[in-house]
Amino acid sequence: MMNKITDLDVTRALGTRKFTPEMITDLEPDDIFVFGSNLEGRHLGGAARTAVKRFGARMGQGVGLQGQSYAIPTMQGGPETIKPYIDEFIRLAEEWDQNTFYVTRIGCGIAGMKDEEIAPLFDKAFDLYNVRLPESFARIIMRQRLENGTVSDV
Numbered sequence: 001m002m003n004k005i006t007d008l009d010v011t012r013a014l015g016t017r018k019f020t021p022e023m024i025t026d027l028e029p030d031d032i033f034v035f036g037s038n039l040e041g042r043h044l045g046g047a048a049r050t051a052v053k054r055f056g057a058r059m060g061q062g063v064g065l066q067g068q069s070y071a072i073p074t075m076q077g078g079p080e081t082i083k084p085y086i087d088e089f090i091r092l093a094e095e096w097d098q099n100t101f102y103v104t105r106i107g108c109g110i111a112g113m114k115d116e117e118i119a120p121l122f123d124k125a126f127d128l129y130n131v132r133l134p135e136s137f138a139r140i141i142m143r144q145r146l147e148n149g150t151v152s153d154v
Contacts, residue, residue: 036106
């Protein structure tokens with residue numbers, strides 16, 4: 001049986017956690033902007049366009065690190081096709097612990113998916129001190145953890 005978790009429970013459990021800002025216009029030298037892309041690297045709209053204009057993303061590169069940005073393809077199918085790319089990103093974030101990664105709401109803009117579909121794919125990243133998730137993703141992950149009883153210090 002699932003516990004009835006309130007928004008206040010989620011807020012309390014999140015505590016002083018930091019999130020990706022709604023709008024990012026500047027980064028510190030060790031910061032990385034993580035955005036949703038397409039496999040062809042046509043960064044024409046949304047966060048992908050911002051990544052090209054401000055953070056060194058390259059047209060024609062749809063995956064991985066480029067300048068101060070990191071592309072995760074989201075336009076090739078549903079969440080199951082995005083997960084391997086998110087897992088690859090998480091492995092990099094674990095290794096590059098001197099960097100701070102600001103994950104945007106990948107897949108939830110032009111790709112048309114819901115936060116509830118994408119956020120759980122970042123569950124492992126939630127525990128990394130150098131990864132900032134959008135508040136909506138963090139709230140979904142924390143709610144699931146509270147409902148499953150996998151958070152003990154609330």
